[in-house]
Every structure is written in structure tokens, then in C-alpha cells.
Amino acid sequence: MIKSIIFDFAGVIGSDGYWIWLKEKLPDLDNKKRYFQDISVQVDNGTITNQEFVNAIAKAVNVPEKIVWKEIFKRIIINQDLLNLINQLKKKYKIGLLTNFTNEWLSQIIEIYDLDKYFDIKVISSLEKLVKPDKKIYSTTLNLLKSKPDEAVFIDDRQYNVDGGENVGIKSLLFTTNEKLINDLENLGIDI
Numbered sequence: 001m002i003k004s005i006i007f008d009f010a011g012v013i014g015s016d017g018y019w020i021w022l023k024e025k026l027p028d029l030d031n032k033k034r035y036f037q038d039i040s041v042q043v044d045n046g047t048i049t050n051q052e053f054v055n056a057i058a059k060a061v062n063v064p065e066k067i068v069w070k071e072i073f074k075r076i077i078i079n080q081d082l083l084n085l086i087n088q089l090k091k092k093y094k095i096g097l098l099t100n101f102t103n104e105w106l107s108q109i110i111e112i113y114d115l116d117k118y119f120d121i122k123v124i125s126s127l128e129k130l131v132k133p134d135k136k137i138y139s140t141t142l143n144l145l146k147s148k149p150d151e152a153v154f155i156d157d158r159q160y161n162v163d164g165g166e167n168v169g170i171k172s173l174l175f176t177t178n179e180k181l182i183n184d185l186e187n188l189g190i191d192i
Helices: 017-025 027-043 050-061 063-073 080-089 103-112 135-145 159-167 178-188
Strands: 003-007 094-099 119-122 153-158 171-174
Touching: 003 080, 003 135, 017 027, 017 153, 017 178, 027 050, 050 063, 050 103, 080 178, 094 135, 094 159, 103 119, 119 135, 135 153, 135 159, 153 159, 159 171
Parallel strands: 003 094, 003 153, 094 119, 153 171
Antiparallel strands: none
């Protein structure tokens, strides 16, 4: 029986402002994507600081450091319909947030949009020094939710993270649209 539902942030609850901004700034992003993925993983797993991340991005994109977060933040659109769904689900299920993100930025987003109230627990990669799809970060999330793998559902917009959840025994869903997610949850017997 499902007791917990775990959501990713970027690309699910909020748009992925980092990649949206990079695509706007760099017409040749495909040629440089690996660099930006690597540096993103470094800040997400806490091996570099948020400021080091900003410095590197600013230099690579050739913009002043002080505008990086402002510009990225402007491109983060919160999926209010999904938050409404989470509010409904919260009446019957524990709700977790499991995200690869820099805590410095995510804390601001959570505060500005008053997102704390939607989650029973939050697992942020930069605080854990682990990133999805590492098995340990899923286990940490399950432990905080006091759920076994077969009692949880995980939702992410990246297939490799979905696969990571499946690899630890969590039923995991690839997020594309709110409508598809509702259908997928109903197919799992989730009471919405």
C-alpha cells in the first residue's frame, strides 16, 4: 500500500530555470552542455560552493556574477496546478521533496513561494552531499518518510533519476505533464 509520494523540484514543481536561461544565453549550448552538466552536479553534490558555481557560470556565459541568480530565478515558473494536486494528496499521503539542487537557491524559492507547507520532508542533494540517482539519497528520503520502497512513489522529469528510484524498489514515474501524472497515479491506485 502506498503511503508516501516523493516529488522532484526542477522540471516538475518548478521549471528548470538554469537550463532555460542557458539555452537563451548560449545558442551553441549543445556543444557546451557537458560542461554545464558537470558543474551543476558539482554544486548539487556540494563539492563546490554556490558562489563557485555562480562564478563559473558567469565566466562561461560572459555575464556579471550578480545577475546570474536573478536571471535564472525569473525563469522558474511554479506549477501551481501540481501544488494543488499535492495539497489533495497530502490529505492521505506523506509528501516528500527529493531534488538535486543547491540549497542556497532552493531555500529562497521555498521561502518566496511558501512551499514548505506542501512537504512533510525535504531532501536536498547539496545538503546530503549526494545526487540522484545515487541509491543512498533515495534511502535517506525513505527513512525520513518512514516508508519502505514498495510504499512509495517517486516522480521526476529525468529518466535516469526515475530508473534510480526503480533500482531501489520505489515505483517511479516520469513526469511530462500534470494530466499524464494524474493518470499515472490513478493507474497505481492512488486516491486523488
